[in-house]
Amino acid sequence: MFQAQIFVTLKPTVNDPQGLTVMASLHRLGFNNADDVRVGKYLLVDVNEADRAEAEHSVTHMCEQLLANPVIEDFRFDLVEIPNATGTS
Template identity: 45%
Template sequence: MQRKYLAKIFVTLRPSVLDPAGVAVQSGLKQMGYDYVEQVRIGKYIEVTLISTDEDTARQNLDRMCDQMLANPVIENYRFDLIEVESQTGVY
C-alpha cells in the first residue's frame, strides 16, 4: 500500500558560515529599538509531499533529496519532520 507523507524541511547555514542577510536583519531590528536581539540567522523552509511504501523509505528518499538538491551540505545543515497525511490504495 502506498502512503502519502508531508515533509517539512528546515535548511540553515552552518554556524561557521557568515550570514550577511541575517546580519542585515539584525541591524534593522536594532535600529527599530530591538536591542536585545543577539543574533539572526536566515534559512529556508520547504514542504514536499511524497508517496512512499513506508516511512523509512520516505526518510531515505528525503535525505537524498536534501543532500543532492534542497540544501548545500558544504555550508548548510538540514532537518525535516515527516508526517503521514493519508494512506493511498491506488497505483502511482
C-alpha cells in the first residue's frame, strides 16, 4: 500500500489571484519580506496497490482525470510505502 503525496500547482505563466491576495495580506501584517506567493493544492491519497509501478500509473491517471486541470496546472507526486492496516498488500 502506498501514500501518494500530490502537489498541484498553477503553471508559472498563469496568473494567481489567490496568491496575490495572500501576499497583500502578509504585507498588511508586516511581513514585507514576502516577495512572491503561489497557492497550490496538496493531496494525500492512500492507494491500495502492492506494486509501486501500478500505484504510480494509477495516481498519474487520477491527476490527469480529476485532481489537476491540465490546461492551467502542473502536478507531481511522491509515493511513500505505508503498512497496510488489513495485513494484506
